[in-house]
Amino acid sequence: MGLQLFRFPYAALLRFFKSKSNMANDVIPSHSHPGSAGTKNNDNHRLYVGGLWEEIGNLQFSFLLSQGLCKEHVLLDIACGSLRLGVKVIPFLEPGHYLGIDKERMLIEKGISEELDESIFSEKKPILICNSDFDFNQFGVYVDMAIAQSLFTHITSPQICSCLANLRPWMKPESRFFATFFESESEVKNPSEPDDHGMFVYTRRQMEDFGTSQGFSMNYLGHWNHPRNQMMVEYRLC
């Protein structure tokens, strides 16, 4: 897969996590699991990503299947959070074919320790990176499908363009990138800074322009049964 994973014993792994800031660019080693799946201390990580854990996890998984996701595909989950989609799709995909990236180390760690079954983690070797700059080069892998579920609802337009620009080199001609957004009829003034608990709203035309500016064409898919009325678009290379 072209990615060098670090080999830490578990104690060293914990020290490694503690020594890093929240925004560091790190590959989370995929061979070591704390072994506490199912023993939830609290649900803060689920609340952080908006709750509706099962519903939105199942919704994403069934959507990707309906779009032709198969086990041989490499799937990139941009803003993977605590693996709400990951827990559904990692068991389905071949080992090393799930790539997840999120800026919040705590969310990824909770996903590994409290949501993902330990045996699935060892067997399927998901590749998880903590990074806030959409640095997909760290995976070093071409993707068949990518999804950003409820990411563009929290970030600025320059960040959306940066996400698309950084993804472009890792798309194949037939790859597809699905992204959700809150749609408005006319342009609104969004917050000037990203906010995980704020709301960013874009027009269909803005979403299309973000893509065009970075070499993508956009297909508007619209409603996909999202309980909070987020719409879906699909980007492909031009």
Ligand SMILES: C[S@@+](CC[C@H](N)C(=O)[O-])C[C@H]1O[C@@H](n2cnc3c(N)ncnc32)[C@H](O)[C@@H]1O
């Ligand atoms: C509403 S949650 C959705 C998480 C996930 N897609 C899901 O469906 O559970 C938004 C996520 O975007 C992540 N995020 C926001 N800005 C980001 C950035 N610049 N890079 C990576 N992740 C980011 C947050 O940390 C959070 O996990």
